[in-house]
Amino acid sequence: MRILVTGACGFIGSSLTDFLLEQKHEVVGIDNFDDFYSRKIKESNIAQALKNPGFRFFELDICSRDAWEKLSTHGIDTIIHLAAKAGVRPSMEKPVEYNEVNIIGTHLMLEFARKQGIKKILFASSSSVYGVNKNLPWSVNDTNLLPISIYAFSKLTGEQLCRYYHENFGLHITVLRFFTVIGPRQRPDLVIHKFVKAISEDREITLFGNGNTFRDYTFIGDIVAGIVGALTYESQGYEIFNLGNSHTVGLLELVATIEDLLGKKARITYLPEQKGDVPYTWSDIQKTTELLNFHPKTDVREGISKFIDWYKKEFAQ
């Protein structure tokens, strides 16, 4: 298999790329080092993969038609599309930029696949597409999707484009809805990274929603296992799977766990919910377990502990 991983230098993309290379797949990676967070972190994420002869990397923007033209000679047979502008809150500040990358970039990827005759595509979607749906845990059979952020809207539109390309051009597309991913290399804007950094530096942390929000935190190793499950799953259709831990944890419990693992107390400011933030996320993974043999193994405490080990090594503390 020659697999194109878009967003290869990011948190999930680099972790997946390392795993695929270990499994002796040939991987072509692209990334434009989007300025959402530091290029240095992304270069460090991908450093190991760059030493592997099975990996070829190109600094390309998924919104550029020329970029896709350049990829047309690489014999790609599978695409794992992770490149995106990620994050709920920042999408409210840069709504058009989010839609450009997450919708137009995805559309250009699908056009590339259609023209190249690439059948198999995995698309990284998000739990945020369920939005304020109150029917918990969220099942992929529930079509009552109520996104409340531009990011969620852009992901849902990406899903719909995928469905369109399946129905009209026969592409085999698997949509994976990730639930808050945790572990080594986690993005600096995400809560565990932010809190570990702030508490380590004796800075205050802010709990939005007055601490009363809940998330289904899912370890990166389990996410990679789920993606690989989808890669080997024989489907000619358009299918959607939740990739979550199926266990929801409150923000206060999360902070207490970080405090305990760091051996330090947090100084906390409580603020009301931010626009775009949903109160809870919780995945129903029955279909994923049955069809992708998905069994999340790492709980939140262990995931945070592994993040802290990485953080200390990476930022030399």
Ligand SMILES: NC(=O)c1ccc[n+]([C@@H]2O[C@H](COP(=O)([O-])OP(=O)(O)OC[C@H]3O[C@@H](n4cnc5c(N)ncnc54)[C@H](O)[C@@H]3O)[C@@H](O)[C@H]2O)c1
């Ligand atoms: N991390 C999570 O908790 C989570 C949850 C749900 C969904 N997702 C989705 O998973 C995917 C990966 O997320 P992540 O957490 O690894 O984010 P990330 O920001 O670490 O990785 C995304 C990568 O895409 C690249 N990128 C952005 N715009 C690009 C463009 N125009 N052209 C080429 N590359 C571009 C970035 O430089 C980055 O390296 C995204 O699609 C995200 O929306 C992530």
